[in-house]
Amino acid sequence: MYGWLINPVEYVNTVPETLRIDYRTDFVLMVSEAYQGDNAPELAIRRLALLGDTPAKDIVYQSILFAQNHQYTDADLSMMQQLLGALQTFELSMGTQTP
Numbered sequence: 822m823y824g825w826l827i828n829p830v831e832y833v834n835t836v837p838e839t840l841r842i843d844y845r846t847d848f849v850l851m852v853s854e855a856y857q858g859d860n861a862p863e864l865a866i867r868r869l870a871l872l873g874d875t876p877a878k879d880i881v882y883q884s885i886l887f888a889q890n891h892q893y894t895d896a897d898l899s900m901m902q903q904l905l906g907a908l909q910t911f912e913l914s915m916g917t918q919t920p
Contacts (some may be wrong), residue, residue, distance in 0.1 A: 837872055838872050842883070843887070845880070845887075846884040846887045846888055846893075848871075849872075849880060849884035849904075850884070850901060852868045852869055852904065853900040853903070854900060856904050857900060865877065866908065866911075878905060878912065881904055881905045882905060885905065888901060
């Protein structure tokens with residue numbers, strides 16, 4: 822009763838990287854949906870950077886694993902896999918460019 826009415830928890834300055842894996846996966850799915858519209862891997866990387874310092878492709882891969890184990894639709898999995906492929910391709914293209 823005390824924690825609900827008298828002194829409830831107040832979250833201040835929370836960041837997306839503190840999200841549970843299910844919410845992180847939903848966030849990745851939203852980034853995947855946005856990627857379908859803008860086709861900009863660098864923008865997807867910036868969006869995924871909100872989830873922490875882990876490389877974007879690793880964040881997407883972890884989300885795909887979670888989604889597979891929690892009955893996400895085939896369409897959702899496909900979008901996340903397309904984003905992962907685009908991020909891997911983008912990373913390779915950035916690695917082969919000369920300064």
